[in-house]
Amino acid sequence: MSPELQLDSRGRLRHLxxxxxxxxxxxxxxxxxxxxxxxSLRGPDKKLPLLRGRTVVNLFFEPSTRTRTTFELAAKRLSADVLNLQLAASSTSKGETLFDTLKTLEAMxxxxFVVRHEASGAAHFFAQHAAPGVAILNAGDGRHAHPTQGLLDLFTxxxxxxxxxxxxxxxxxxxxGDVLHSRVARSDIHGLRALGTTDIRVVAPPTLVPAGIEQMGVSVHHDMDEGIDGVDVVILLRLQKERMLGAYLPSMSEFHRDFGLxxxxARALRPDAIIMHPGPINRGVEIEGDVAYGPQSLILQQVRHGIAVRMAVMAMILGQASVRTRPRRRSTR
Structure with a gap:
């Protein structure tokens, strides 16, 4: 996907x-x-005026709890007006239906628009057809990308x-885990690679590894114990059973035995290793319940960080990025 669609002539975000x-x-x-x-939000006042007078529409064609709620909280904490729409998606909705939906809401x-859709490329379709000054933020499209989840993982x-x-x-x-169906995995890999990480391991059964993923700069492991040996970060992915139309796995119990944390x-991990999961968790499948909330787990922290990250993206896209009170960190790359 072309970066120029996301950035203006000065290299600033216009869509994400x-x-x-x-x-x-x-x-x-x-x-x-x-x-x-x-x-800025650690005090008693949980609202900032950065987006006062702006209108944000959460346009969700797929069910969501964490993502939709944190986007709503993020926009409200920036003082934006928020409208939540959850619309049924269909296999034919990418095209005229999406275009009509966009133009109808633009008239308001x-x-x-914060867009979540089951079709890969739906957010790009919106961005290509949006009126000047209307921003599109991708909240997850098919198997393609979930950029704010990737950002909050990097933040964590x-x-x-x-x-x-x-x-x-x-x-x-x-x-x-289920890398084949995971837009989170792709966003995490792109973000980690951009920030200089070279040792990124994809650990999954062969049926859940996308063809050619090594071209993204990762190594592929089909043995869980080998794949997590010595790592600093373990990012577990939800088994997306709703996207599995064929026989990808013998059973959930066998997946847990071979690839569950x-x-x-968990005891074999480095003492300072951290455990992450974008949620929702399939307990006893990707991870055992007490490990999910154990001392090395940052799963709940990810949810909290998602609000700040989504606030940052919204503020920067809508042109209100001057929120810092301390000097920026400087990259030495």
């Missing part, structure tokens, strides 16, 4: 559709802005593994 093609400087600016916004003088890693961009270069990261595997 994917992390693919975004550079380390811009990603770091988003993470730094999220840090400042989170810091909307400033930003940086928060616990180092204060600046240099922390990413020495990391060893394992992405485990059990207590024994």
């Amino acid at each position: 559709l994917t992390l693919e093609g975004l550079g380390a400087e811009l990603l770091t600016e988003i993470l730094d802005t999220a840090e400042e916004l989170e810091h 003088q909307v400033d930003m 890693i940086r928060r616990y593994k180092g204060p600046d961009i240099d922390c990413f270069r020495k990391l060893r990261v394992a992405i485990v 059990t207590r024994a595997r």
